Amino acid sequence: MMSKKIKLLLYVPFIMILCYSVLLLRRYNSFSKLLAIHEYSNKIDSFGNIILLLLPIVLNLFFVIFVWRLIKSPDKLIANYIVRVENEPKLYYNVQLTLVVLSIFFTVITTILLFAGFV
16 A cells, blocks of 8 residues: 555656666667776776676666565565554555655665766
């Protein structure tokens, strides 16, 4: 039982993933086949395949789908706590809202990290 507000907020990470996937795929052919990988310095530490650009998208999709499944049934997260019947809907709403905000935050951070080297 998700509220309409939670459902609308949950679409935000999916739309963000779709937008930066389209942007990345449009520019995919302009990248070289080997990408420089920087770890903790400004020097090139190693080289990686161009397919590594798709890894953050896949990781983000797995995370958002996992959060979506938890939002659909928040009682799995609250199973160890004793919840009063009158507080149950408010607690479920708060857990769902927290998970949606976490999902949006994770998507924004992943997007920033993915496109930090292209700007």
